[in-house]
Amino acid sequence: MPLSRRSVLISGAAVGATGAVTALPDPASARPRPAPIGGRSSYRKLPYPFTLGVASGDPDHEGVVLWTRLAVNPLAEDGLGSMPSRIVPVEWEVAVDAGFRVVVRRGVEYARPENAHSVHVEVSGLLPSRWYFYRFRADGHHSRIGRTRTAPSPLADPSRLGVGFVSCAMWEHGYFTAYRRLAETGPDLILHLGDYLYEHPTGSWQTPGGNPRLHDGPVTRTLANYRQRHAQYKTDPDLQAAHAAAPWAVVFDDHEVDDNWAGMVPRLPDPDFAARRAAAFQAYYEHMPLRRTSLPDTAGMQIYRRLHWGRLATFHLLDTRQYRDDQVCGDGYVRDCAEAQNPARSILGLTQESWLLDGFQRSQARWDLLAQQVFFAHRDRDRGPAVESAMDAWDGYAASRDRITRGWVNAGVRNAVVLTGDVHAHWAADLKLDWRDPGSRTVGTELVCSSVTSGGDGADSPSGSHPWFAWNPHLRFNNNMRGFVRATITRSTLTADFSVLPYVRRKDAPAYTRARFVVEDQAPGLHQTYDKPPAPTGTKGLLRDGVDADRATVEAETRQY
Template identity: 65%
Template sequence: MALSRRTLLLSSAAAGVAGAATTWPLAAAAAPYRGPLRSDPFTLGVASGDPEPDGFVLWTRLAPTPLADDGLGGMPARVVPVEWELAADERFRKVVRRGVAAARPESAHAVHVELHHLLPGREYFYRFRAERYVSPAGRTRTAPPLGATGGSLVMAFASCSQYEHGYFTAYRHLAADEPDIVLHLGDYQYEYQPGTYTIPGGNPRDHAGPETVTLANYRQRHAQYKTDADLQAAHAAAPWAVVFDDHEIENNWAADVPEQPDPDFAARRAAAFQAYYENMPLRRTSVPLGAGMQLYRRLHWGRLATFHMLDTRQFRDDQACGDGYKECADAYDPARSITGERQEKWLLDGFRRSSARWDILGQQVFFGQRDNNSGPQVVTSMDSWDGYAASRDRITRGWVDAGVRNPVVLTGDVHAHWADELKLDYADPTSKTVGAELVCSSITSTGDGADVATGQHPWAAWNPHLRFYNNQRGYVRTRITPGSLTADFRVVPYVTRPGAPVHTRATFVVEDRVPGLHQTADNPAVTLRSAGGVPDTVEQETSRP
């Protein structure tokens, strides 16, 4: 009997062992000198990314000792040939492509296999082999043909996974949802040394190593995160499209301006970018060039959806008025930009040329206005698009002027679930709604959190476009069809111990050609599914923010 997808993904070790008996015909040609590797090098799992109609990227990194202080994972200082297989079935009886890639010491033995000329809209399975060791298997897929308009797409998005603050159980549940694609919107890893960024009651886990500054530090930190079995399951479940935010380097950096004065910041940024590329399933177009990296890009899911993946860190002006929540005239300066001029032009051109049913911005920080002051003054976050109000206005007017059919902004960063309607004029609550924003909570950052019984943030009283808020950890699962985009806000009740169940806290729908949000479900008491798959009906604890 064929293995189910879930059995495959949640029993990855067994899949690797089962594959060890397979004949790998390229072995002799691949490695005139082979070995020996003394222990399993596939401790960081496998991943795929950036699907196109004819291919995707396959990724792994060899690291038999993943937490080695030098960041090199215990690998020998030589090139290691890594064989890869791509199959149309879970048991690899229908292998459609195979080859050999070189895992090089100068790239921390990371492997990126960029495949083309595959069939569109198809599911595939992949795995790697290095000497006598076989990796876990992963599931991936190609995008539909560029002209395809029908069907549906299950897309999940997540952000903010602070290893020290809890267990990555939400990633395990995301994997079990079997999405077609996963977007990660930043803060994939955090830079802090142990004991620096703590939650009440103490952190349940600790970072290895010091604060990340050097290439060795960043490689070690990425490796520690990748050793987490729940994160590995999420990577193995579907192709990912990733963008970084601030903590992949350091808190609240902006272009070449660090949070604290640092004459070596350019070198730190270059080290962080190099490690980020090495550890993500990115195409060669994103290979860093010193302290620069091409990250903004588009992914097309037929004509159903276009994903505009943005970079709101590398090219932004420094935060206005010293950062934080401020009433700040400089935030409205039209010369200021969060994207930089070149990326802004690229995005606006993309709007004008789009023929997609849904144009989706995958990006990092809160897009709509959040005024935290109930009085006449407008006090907003300088790190978000509120700190770059003219930049936001140009982007919003750009999609309106281009006649974008269904604009939706996806956001991470703020460690809570939000849903809000986007306006051209936030000072006028009756102004026309021109889009929707969906904001995912953190996977773990800031710890357990708490349910908000009303589903409303207090600021919604004077920000009526803010439609939903919840302060539990989790992710957002969406189903996109030609007629609607449905968003399930998925939450876990705790992260400071493993094995939390999951449920959908609220569901919102965006209908085709109807900007804004329609809530279809609000579920504070539901049947939960534990991480082990055992149903358990419970009443959620509730508290007010």
């Protein structure tokens, strides 16, 4: 197998490297609350330290992870938030009500300087399928109140689950209103599918009209850089609102480390990439509501895992970066790259592939959802006999995709749905057993969410107008506006609402459903039930006609994300 451009350049360095939302108080209203946690008073030694908000994540049927990080100056260049170099006790409590009259769990965790004063509490002993409220206190200061919930018991068959999923939030390209609008829909669970932040230095990626806000700090390379960048993103009030509204489950993609990295291979030659990747992993763990099983070590970071929602749904959260083979023929769209078909290549790594295939065999869920990062369905950009597809996506690992697809078919998975981010546009696709045959059996569904902000203000266009649809008939929907996807899962259907915002370069945009698709139980394939017409010609912030919109969409698809 020929070595890729990047493998040749840095192989030596790599080998040597080791329900409805209850209104929640904001921090300003939470600070003066006089009632002490646990009935004890505490001398105030710090300025207000809960500047990064609170979060919860990875729920199971008896517990959830609670997260916060103390930082009195989030943008401090050393990445430590101007915190003293001492351990700070942080009290926490969980209640059944927002007034904390009925507290069911409480305790103390210790925010340590070596972990940037982050706190991860793995709460257990809770009841299944229940909403709870939680908060923290340190040095007399209360955090804002967060809302979280547990999953149903393993044998339960719940009637409904509301899931929102998002990806690609570039700070400089706009405001994170999509997070708040998603929180306002009252999801039971929020999935973040990667590119939670971007590593770029200030102003290096401009959008039309200019970037409305700026990154602090240089390109992220050191632990201090990544901590500072995470902290800046966490100061966003809309992101804080979404974290406080429901539990999250997160996976990283490339920009949490470096654009288009693969395993131990950076996009550009970098003899210090192993250290950079380790720093990125450490900062990612410190800022996410993850369990101790994801704590990074010298081998890397365990991010692929499963979440079960009773017998209604199983989420297989995947890692398509850390174990993949390096991209071949370049990172972007490539014509007729034979090496992309090599059966030895994997985007998951063989160990993760085996884990996923075993999960299919063991699944008893009505819906198996693969929460992952990059485009799964085949997309051919060339209308002629050649095949031009993206090497950073599953098209660059065709045999790996085939093993996974046939794996869920052979295991008799009842309903397979792939949830995807990365490409800064909404897409929906039928998944085929044989991509070379347009009449091949449909065996699953892919739903792709647009970016939160990446790419700046988007562009609307008539549904079905994308030129690629003519020779990719399994592609069913595309829209280049910003937003999120809200999926409602029941025993009989999965309904996907593709929500969009008309602009992100200004604050407080409204959100609306641009299109709705339904997948029926044991009947793979998309059925469109709603399509809102594009904005009228000349609407500010949107392209003026379908031709321009098509051109802009194609141009967006050719960029290197």
